[in-house]
Amino acid sequence: MRDYDEVTAFLGGWGPHQKLLFSLLSVSVIPNGFTGLSIIFVGDIPEHHCLIPENLNLSEAWRNKTIPLQGAEQQRSKCSRYRLDVIMNLSETFPDPDFLNMSEIEQEPCLDGWEYSKEQYISTIVSEWDLVCNNDWKEPFVMSVYFMGVLAGSISFGILSDRLGRKIVMFGTMVLQVAFNVLITFSPNLEIFCLINFFKGFGEVSNFMAAFILGSELLEKSIRITYSTLGVSMCFSVGYMILPFVAYFIREWKMLILTLALSCLLYIPLWWFIPESPRWLLSKGRVKEAESILRLMAKKNGVTPPAMLFSELEFEHIKNNKVKSVPVTQLLKTCNTRTITIINILIWMIITMGYYGLSLNISNLHGDDYLNCFLFAASEIPANIATWLLFQKFPRRFSISSVLFLSGSILLLSQLIPSHFLSLATVLVVIGNLGNTCAFCMVYVYTAELYPTSLRSTGIGVSSMASRIGSILSLYIIYLDAYQENLSLIVIGVLTMFAAIAVLFLPETFNVPLPDNIDQMQKIYWFKSTRLVHSNLGKNEKMKKSRVILLEEAA
Incomplete structure (x- = not known):
């Protein structure tokens, strides 16, 4: 046929x-x-601070003092203000607030809502x-x-x-x-x-x-x-x-x-x-x-x-x-398909976690948000070209593992950059995203080659489903930066390097025809080795039994 x-x-x-x-x-x-x-x-x-109602009889000087200043850079607080009743009483007694120690005034949350800056967004x-x-x-x-x-x-x-x-x-x-x-x-x-x-x-x-x-x-x-x-x-x-x-x-x-x-x-x-x-x-x-x-x-x-x-x-x-409609349980039916699916799920989850974690973290990077977003997107162009070149000449596992290792190591390296070189740190994160994007392109191709026609869409669908769990987790990994600066990048870097190792356990599909049924799927190496070991053990046992029989007959 x-x-x-x-x-x-x-x-x-x-x-x-x-x-x-x-x-x-x-x-x-x-x-x-x-x-x-x-x-x-x-x-x-957007940049924001507590709203001060317009109907309050406050001078411009007092309005500017109503929001506390926080941090080393003395930025306006986003979530609190000085108590307005105290401010109103003080403004009647002291026309000029510059002579007062505002830090002694009790604070309250933004009871009247927030005022948002229109500088970047309407x-x-x-x-x-x-x-x-x-x-x-x-x-x-x-x-x-x-x-x-x-x-x-x-x-x-x-x-x-x-x-x-x-x-x-x-x-x-x-x-x-x-x-x-x-x-x-x-x-x-x-x-x-x-x-x-x-x-x-x-x-x-x-x-x-x-x-x-x-x-x-x-x-x-x-x-x-x-x-x-x-x-x-x-x-x-x-x-x-x-x-x-x-x-x-x-x-x-x-x-x-x-x-x-x-x-x-x-x-x-x-x-x-x-x-x-x-x-x-x-x-x-x-x-x-x-x-x-x-x-x-x-x-x-x-x-x-x-x-x-x-x-x-x-x-x-x-x-x-x-081919009849194949249930999703076929992905877990045999040891081979089950192991391929589990490793695939882990790899897709980590790659997507890194991709969206870096993309959605753009507003936290140094520089203009629009320019940074464009640079992230533009970095995917050479990533796609690199993927094409690698997949033309090199095995799939080696290619994916290499770019993941590159991405993870660069993200970890970016943490060693001194704070006064913020632009360099941003460039390294963009390069890390380039490697992650390469892996994203490759894993689609690789997964399609691993699964047969009857399971190809289901296999990619399940892998993609797992990747969305990674997408959801990426949203909360970004918030790790609240506990330690750039902790999210460290976590993404470590997980990316773990995925670089995990992909090496999958079978190679380079120059192998697309499988049309489950029997034609590539086998994971250690399954072959295990069967070979068992086969050799069986042969050795038969040879031992033959020797025993021959010795008994000779005796």
């Missing part, structure tokens, strides 16, 4: 139609780059619903809800994609992405915002994964790596680079989300140009549909397909051996 690549060899590896599919599928993920990370600006915390969800001081826990919670939606979407996408098809799930999640991004701008309160944010997350990253899987199965093996790195991953980075540019000119969170969401409508017409995956159709026994798509691709490539794409024997074999 011929495999899929042999059957479709007549199409050629890089014809006009493959080039068109490569381009269309790649640009379809650009919105994922700017909508998925828009929370960097939508949820940023509004964010933080200023909209006062997610500061005692309510500051709500800001990471809002983002956690989004990643919970991504988590639910990841596993649902995998199952639905393997059952309903790659194309319908890709465009279905695209519609969800647009609809909930528009709907969230009408949120009347934080509770409704969180609810819609959950469903917003459900559709956004699932759309990226669907496009990745569809392209991996539509394009020929030699193009697959280029598509994964210089195609979808590069376009995601382009979308990420667009985000700070748009956010710089649109400083109001509702208009920012609405602008980004409506631009996604441009991609809906791609439905009429992108076909379903013939590989998936064949796995479901839908031979006629797969054959019609392959003949259409041949026509657009200007090549003549064989009179019969499948022999009678192959046709019957496909019809009789179509």
Whole structure:
């Protein structure tokens, strides 16, 4: 029996139609780059201090003194003010507050709300619903809800994609992405915002994964790596680079989300140009549909397909051996698949924790937020190119382990930079993000090569689901800096180096055909070794028994 690549060899590896599919599928993920990370600006915390009611009869000098100064840099307190009743009494007696020792006055919380600086933002969800001081826990919670939606979407996408098809799930999640991004701008309160944010997350990253899987199965093996790195991953980075540019000119969170969401409508017409995956159709026994798509691709490539794409024997074999819907429990059924899945889950979780931990920590870095965000996004371009070059010539495990080790060591090294070299520390963090981005690109390709067609979407879906747990944890790792400066970067660096070691235990897939069923999956090395040891032990036992029998007969 011929495999899929042999059957479709007549199409050629890089014809006009493959080039068109490569381009269309790649640009379809650009919105994922700017909508998925828009929370960097939508949820940023503007400069703020306690609101002093306008109706109070206070001079400008007394108003400026009402907010306590804190820290070595003597910045205005964000969460407290001097008691207003005391201030009012003192202002009547002492017109000039400069002669008073204000530190002796009792303080109180911001009972009248907060005043937010308009210097950087007109509004964010933080200023909209006062997610500061005692309510500051709500800001990471809002983002956690989004990643919970991504988590639910990841596993649902995998199952639905393997059952309903790659194309319908890709465009279905695209519609969800647009609809909930528009709907969230009408949120009347934080509770409704969180609810819609959950469903917003459900559709956004699932759309990226669907496009990745569809392209991996539509394009020929030699193009697959280029598509994964210089195609979808590069376009995601382009979308990420667009985000700070748009956010710089649109400083109001509702208009920012609405602008980004409506631009996604441009991609809906791609439905009429992108076909379903013939590989998936064949796995479901839908031979006629797969054959019609392959003949259409041949026509657009200007090549003549064989009179019969499948022999009678192959046709019957496909019809009789179509892959049924495979439950997610198949990922844990055997020792081999179970171990691969567990290690995969750990690696995806740590890589995503590092990626989002660094990206969402942009506002805490030295320098302009918009420029830092652009630099982070721009660093992904050379990361994608490096991934493509590494995957062309080097084994998968070595490549992923190397970039993770580079990322982790640079993040730890950045902690040794003296405090007066803040710009250098920021550059090192950007380089650390570059290595993390490389690993993010690689792990998608590597995971797709580890799992067979019947489990590929489910495997990537479960791995992506685990990565969303990492995304949620990253939101709280950032807050470790409240206990010790840059503690979050130390934790991310150590975990990244652990992932660099863990990936070495997985099987190698370099120059190995994509598996179509579980039996064709690569085996983890120590399982082979264990079976070999047992086999040798068995042979040794048989030889010992034979010697004993021969000795007994001789006696």
